[in-house]
Amino acid sequence: MQTNVLCGGIDMEVDGIFNGLNEQQQKAVTTTEGAVRVIAGAGSGKTRTLTNRYAYLVSELGLEPSNLLCVTFTNKAAQEMRRRVKKLVGGERDTGYISTYHGFCVRILREDIHHLFYPKQFLILDTEDQKSILREIYEELGLKVNDHKFARILKKIGEMKADTGYVFDLISREKTLDPERVEDLDRKIILSYLKKQKKVYGLDFDDLLNFTLVLFGEYPRVLEKWQERLYYIQVDEFQDSSPKQFELIRLLSKGHQNVFVVGDPDQTIYEWRGADPKFMVNFDQWFPQCQTIVLNENYRSTPQILNVGNALIKQNKLRVDKDMVTENPDGVNVIHYHGKSEQEEAKWIVSRIQMLQKEHGASLNDVAILYRANYLSRFVEQELIHENMEYSIFGGFKFFERKEIKDALAHLRLLAFEDDLSFMRVINTPRRQMGKKRIAFLRERAEQEGASLYQTLCNHIEDPVFNRTKAKEFIEAIEAMKVKRHELSVSDLLQDTLQATGYEALIREDGDHERLDNLMELKHSVVQYEEGMGEQISLEYYLQMLTLYTENDREDEREAVKLMTIHTSKGLEYPYVFLVGFNDRILPNERSLRDRKEYALEEERRLAYVAMTRAERELYLTESEGGNGRGEKKYPSRFLFELDERLYERIGFIEKEFEKEAKEVIRMNAQLDQTHTSEADFKEGQVVEHPVFGMGTIEEVDERKRMYKIYFEEMEVTRPISWNFKRLRGLNK
């Protein structure tokens, strides 16, 4: 079929909607009536199919965008889709219903929330707003933040909101929320949170979906209106839909029954936060008449890359078997690089990129470096900076620009230089009641006396204005560190300072694993730097060296290598892809394995699959020996050992002994993961009895190492005891 509609996707010049689509893709575009499921593998042209289908509905069938709903998974994807659609159908049309689930719920609620007695201008609360509400509650209840970590409470609030029952308390005009009368502390906090939310008419992300579902449940006329309005519904990344998101689609599509879902069960990477691929796999349970179209031709990658991806994903047991095929011409072998150290790995990656530039005329924009967790960007970034190679971090901050890293280094700078900038950065983190008024007082005095803010604070610490603040403790901590600073190595100084000032505790209490991982990585990098120098370096020297990494303000517009997590890379493609840190316990990720066991292993394998299938021309899997942040030995990922060695070429030598050891450790760890406990049974301060060491008090709960530090009274020693040791008995104090 030829049309005279202009088709202007990224890679389509003036062309018909169907030109450039294969038969299956065309079928997907033109099958508009009824329920349609498209199982589309990696690189099979999902985006193109979805966009052209939307254009087909508008330009060929004459529908109005206001009658079409197109749900994408991220805001970025929605923007991209809108951009392409506008090009296809003309820029004037409202494409408001091309949006994420949350964005679409906001549209519904802005129009109809008044039925629930909420104003149309309700507030949307992001995570920071949620934390501010919690902070207020903690202050009102006189609780220290570290008693009940925010992340834990937010998780509990999230769990409560898995059900929509609470929405009725929020919309009720009666006083149904009464935290004062509740004994249980967690419950009290949660109810206070709801009460405060209600007072400001605030809706957090969970609420947006829940309010919409309640609205539809309670007001069938409103639901009918939306059902009536949305003649065609299409959903991208359907494999990552949660039960509630699916429910929303199911309800909305009941009117005209035209629902089109696209996804790839092998790319489900959000199961950990509630996605359920069964809606995709068993779609016909809900839509018995549904048609299924499979897109299994990959247009993106060389056969070599695809073979590696196919071989890996085949190891998953919970999947619909489908092999991707490609007619793309042969390319070069996939490369596995094995280095002896992280530095060697980074150096090799950068030299390879230079080689690609020189010999293949590659642009830096053609290169992506992917990793499992944000903290892993650090070792690559340092080498990129060292070699003056432009780079940008997609969807995140550069390592030395992350808040926790800047905060941590500001502590060291304050020790070395007592500068006002560093002082301002750390004085209230953690909170020390040094509000605007007190800071203004300090500034004024400092000006008069020509001293630094820190010095002024020291000079005036007895002034009543600083009563009821924690400024004195802060000064004591800093002064104690200043005394020690010439005796300690920079890494120890960093460690001790972050402990003495309570900064590390703040990050731990916040419960944000990513920030904690970054802090650990910073410490790891200092240790490595010292080891590399082979002698003790001074604090000033270290800080000066670091300015190299922090001063370079680069423009993101310039040609640059892109660094990002695998999650962020979803849906993107690059000619040259480096999957770095391809080590066991990193990918698959240790924490996920312990928390979610076998399910996690499959999801981690899918993540590796997503990473590999981003590559068009060349794929590099790199890893190295050495220690991780905790000094544990690193081994190649078990996923590498799952691949037939004929599928890739190895650069770097793995000794037979090392390989044997790696496989043995992986096997043992896999067994341990099955039995590991993911939550600590006891909190800090708990008195416990150990069968051999006797009575003790828990001094520290180390989330990373999953162990307690327990002080045993009789022996007068502290011992690290694993969370998994089940013979500790908790005693009432």
Ligand SMILES: Nc1ncnc2c1ncn2[C@@H]1O[C@H](COP(=O)(O)OP(=O)(O)OP(=O)(O)O)[C@@H](O)[C@H]1O
């Ligand atoms: N029929 C086709 N002919 C040639 N190239 C195509 C065709 N369909 C898609 N492509 C190209 O294949 C590549 C992959 O397409 P797209 O990004 O839409 O894949 P996808 O299915 O979304 O992949 P993934 O799920 O892995 O992100 C793109 O570069 C796209 O332009």
